Amino acid sequence: MANMVAINKILNIREKEKKDAQHAYQQSMDDFERIATTLYTLLRKKEVAEQAYEDSLQEATQINSIKDQLEYIEMLNKQISNLQQEVQQARTVMETKQSNLTSAHVEVKKYEKIIEFRHNKNEKEEKRLENFMMDEVSIQQFLSYKNR
Template sequence: MPLTTVLQLREKEKENAQIAHHQSQKAFEEIATELYTLLKKKETAEGSYASTLSKSMPIDKIKEQLAYIEALNVKIMRLQDHVNRARKEMEEKQSILTEAYVEVKKFEKVIENRNIEAEKITLKHEQTLMDELSIRQYLSQNR
């Protein structure tokens, strides 16, 4: 298989890795944003609860606020797990992408080196032909 074909294959793998990384990054951002929103809601609810305690409020209202805060805590714990998994997946996709970049660069370098070698061989061959022509020309003039 020619190196250019392998390079094209590696470039396709790199493009696929870029797409997968971008998707995992987007998923992470969505989940992290959702977690941030829940944390803000919890902060607001806790502030409201604290102000409620300083006033005289019905016990049912206080229980309701505590239940809401506890429900937010459960959602936050669940979302933190999702965020951690999404982060791990994003990091794995980043690693795969980095590896794909390295592979493409390796093949580009090998192709470049082979082209340089081929150019050197061609120049050497041309130089040899020029030397032969010069010798023939010299010999034909001296006869």
């Protein structure tokens, strides 16, 4: 029985590790979503800026205005490039955290199965002992009845 207490303690520790892994995964997923949303916003800005640039080429526009638009588009391209790297890093971190969560979940399930197996084993042993005791009582009753 002391063995079951130790396994239950280990299970509690594994469950805490699983909760920590879930929290870390959720945090990494939130970070990824935040960065990806920022990237999406920049891509939309670039799309609008490029459309405005194309429209300005069709019209009579000052060279300085076109130059400013190109510089703005180039700045957006640099920001997008940097954010794409950040998104990739965030994705990698998120996948690592997901892997850790999966491993923690598997560990919890292992200990739950061990506990279930031992519980069933203990129940079978108790049932066997109970049947043995019932047989002994029956034999004693039979012998005492026969001796009368």
